[in-house]
Amino acid sequence: MNDFFKFYSGSLSGTIIVIILFLFIRFLLRKQSNYIKIMLWVILLIRLLFPVSIYTEYGILYSETFVEKNENLSAQEMKSDNSLQIFPKDENTSKPYMGKKKNINILMILWYIGLLVFAVYYIIQRIAVCRRTKNAKKISSQDEIYEWKESMACVIGLVKPKIFLPFDLSPEQRQIVLQHEKTHIKRKDYLLMMLYYIALALNWYNPLCWLIYFGVNKDIEMACDEQTLQNTSMEERKFYARTLLRLCDKGRLKYVSAMRPFICERSTLKMRIKNIGKEYSCQKTIYIVVASGLLLVVLFGSFLYKKIGLNNVDSKELARLASYKSTLNFDDTMPKIGYVGKEQLVVYDNMGVYVYDLSSSDLTDYVDFEKNHFKGLQGDDATFIHVSKDGRYIQLSDNEKQLQYDLKTKQQKNQLDKKESWNPKTEPMGVETAEYYSVSDVYYIGEGETCFLAINKNVTPNYGALLCVVSNVGAEKEYSLFD
Template sequence: MSELFLSVLNMSFTASYVILCVMFLRLLLKKAPKFISYALWAVVAFRLIIPFSFESMFSLLPRNMNTVPISHEIIYQQSPKIDSGIEAMDFLANQSLPKPDVAASVNLLQIYIEIGAYIWVWGIIALLIYSLVSVLKLKRQLKNAELIDMNIFEARNLKTPFVLGIIKPKIYLPAGLDDSERKYILLHEQTHIKRKDYIIKILAFLILAIHWFNPFVWIAFRLMSKDMELSCDERVLKEMDLDIKKPYANSLLSLATERHILNGSPLAFGEGNVKDRIKNVLNYKKPTFWLIAVALVVAIAAGIGLLANPVTQKPVENNLLSQLLKNKTQYVGDNSKVGGIIFSLKFPDNVDYDSFELYTDSEPYGVNVNLKTDTETKNIYSVEANQQQFQTNALIMFSLIGNVENINFTLDDGASPHSIQYTREWANKRCGKDVRDFAKSEEELGKLINGTYGIAKNEDIKELIEENISVIMSSPDISSNPQDYINAHREVYENILKYGEEALEYLLSQFEEGNDEGLRGYIMMRLCKELLGPRNNVTDDSLSPREWYNSLSIRQERKLPNYEYDGNDPIEKLVYNTEIEMNSDPKGEGFVVVAPKIFGSYEEKNLLKVFATTYSARYRLFEDTLSEESGSIVPVAITYRKNDSGNYVLEKYEQARDGAGFAPSIKEFCTMPVSGKEIKGLANQILEHYSDYKDIRILMHDNLAKHLKKNGLTSAKLIKSYGDEFEFSVL
């Protein structure tokens, strides 16, 4: 039911935009015949009940608008988000989504969606029951109605005419109408029946019941009903002499002071909006041919534009991103994937790829990319524009090749070879974080390729920090709260944090020199606290910057090895060893603990494939404070090859993709290792477990406690990766 509810939410979101467009078109077509405005609501109905449409370059939906803003896999995403393409709306919606907690046994968003789905169903039931009860009550009131002709009835307890019924609709009139009033009202009601408006009203109400939670749909239902009545009045005036405008308006006026007998029922609808109808009747003029023609052209063009989805145009960069991520590998020795990455790189004009060499005999592992040129190229590496291109290429390779430490580009122009080398340490500093984090999604990798990843330039770091602090202190000058200054310049503040230890060293030196007066001191203290993290031993937030610095005694890190599996199961041992290796920090920072849930292992010929969901976390220990640096819970498929010695070596490592590709990617890798045959029911088993992984949360706690006890620690204050703190007992 959750998936159905998400489908309805997506249709409702897209339809809301279409409703706003139709409301604007109604104003634009104010002088046009009302049947045109009435017909436009069919486009809204289509968007509210049909979850798909054709694509067209003439679509009026925003080009960046996603017609499926809420992914059906959102409950499985580690970082759930809504992607409508409308940035402001996405930002507000995503801010309200629950933050991911890898240690939680159940995804909160899944609970909210499930509860929302039940509330949605009960809302539909309530509206339908209300409507049915209203009709039954009305029928009881009409049991004494008198048949006066064909399907026309007259009742003394009625104050307004209406149509009731589906298969054989009946017209009910108030008693006491004079002949002229009856004539006009009957003609109006019969026009409703000829146009099948009573069927349209029922369908519209059912759609409203499905989307009852959307206020735009209620507005659309009301405006559609109004356009139905106005267009019906115009049809009557068109079929009869225009001289009837005044008597027709008088017949409406005679009913204007009476209340409707029934509100909200689709099976019986009276004549509402009397004031607007009278004004429309009195102002009605037979439209000219050209007015109708222009209005029809506008309405048809707009209708097609609102029916159509924008053409899915994946930019070249996205195709490149997909190709690059397809070749992501943990091992520099993977010739085909490393080659696929290099083939996708862009090089400066007149420079082409020639060949590559892999250095895997001993650490540090490296890649050399040989380039060629048809023209005389001198000092190509000294040109800033070209430098930037090669730097970007190096960063892309570092982000996608798990254990490469050195990347070298060599160009022989026929005169003398030019060469430049990049290291992973350089890449991490340039990005302000582990460069491999950019290969976790197309969005992050796209930032890397497009140069929007916040890489620092080559200016002196001290000068940059001082410039950024000056910017932060510049406004708002009326506030006395340091946090207001930081909030006003959040991006500049984050830029300082990107310099990591170099920034911390400089800021602490400023405290040492006494340059911590006033606002500057408070900003420096906030920066130092964030950069120090769990190394900060001062917990009193009421201290001034100078008092904080005088109390500071930086906690020293205690190095612990990675967790070691001590069981006897050979499959578990393989998985533990692989996950530890995959999640270890390349710089050796911290230690890794993993907790896998193994769903099964399948062997064909010399290949073994193991399926698991692994909770992995990397910790650092600062005296008695344990800091969770990163954590994730991800379904994986690990393929091993049995070598000549009978040992299993890693052949392939597959992780579930993030976002909309989560569930499909699991179904893709739940296959036999050689034949590729689908393993029935395995994907559903993994997905079902992912919605409640309490077992591996408990296992992670036990493994961490066991590891700390083994290394002589009995208790610690644990700081989670999302900032929460609590006491962690080993015993």
């Protein structure tokens, strides 16, 4: 559920930029055929439904995570946010003080509540429409055409759309309204609006998506008018306009995206009537050029985000990694400390190297062995890990290749500089405190401090319980790594 939420919320900035570009193109095409405008909205729909982002070094945006870092976070959210929480000792007990219970991610819950509201609204509208169509009378033996008591004409349904007409239309009015509704069915407008309803539900927090949704509805109606009135005389267009005015004057049934109404809101009626008198040229060259340009804009939107760190690791990937690791049991190779200082901790295991910023309590980077074509820590092709004395450079090597990664500049190169490796003193004794199982050696890091990886004896020994314990005379701090 969290990954689904992040897929849409994490691309908000990129989606806004793409929508603004589409609105600008829509403004430039305002005097062109309405067919082109519909093509514009169809291509934009791809971005709204599938906001895929490809991270590169040339990106200009950083992905939003929408995870709150405050007292309202739950333990599960801690996993998603990769926070290294420092649990101080309770003065009255020998056990760590775990703090207050946390609440769940409010933003994610609000997003799912929004989805639920859209789903419930759609179901309620469908029930209301079905009740009103219950007494409708079928007037065609070949087509799904019905008359009802409502004073509007519309298309209802997704799989087998049906046309509903007011019972009091004249033969001439019925003919032209029926032609309009059949055009909607032929163009699959009801499916387009349904997909836009789903896109709006997924992006309801984005105000531009609401603007787009109602703009699409208006352009669909005008495009349908344009196609219905092709090759018609001026008198027929005037009659069409009078029919629009007549139906708009009467009461109106509220509708959602499963219905395509002949009439529209009063605010757009003037626009539609002005559109009736226009003649548009349809040149295939223009369609090809515009479609190519729009696809380039969508593609551009997919490359807006900046690559962060090695292996394209960003905050979302780190969140997924921490959540995944927290559920794993230890494998044959226990995690080891590669470097520890006052503000930084480097830990590695059989899968990769993890970098923690102890001052901000965050998992900040990750070097994946598999993505960089390295094996694990055992066997003939074992990977060797070295961290420079200042903790800035991580060096990986095996029998065939080598890699050096600069934690400060986030750059990598396939050769090793001569760096003095971190080589701490190892305490000969084990962990004396009765609270922990020691997972690593006890390292002396200066000023009377020692550190080691451990787990509390009262919890299940897995990655979710892994701690870095920094112990000094009369003081002790615990850094929860993956929980």
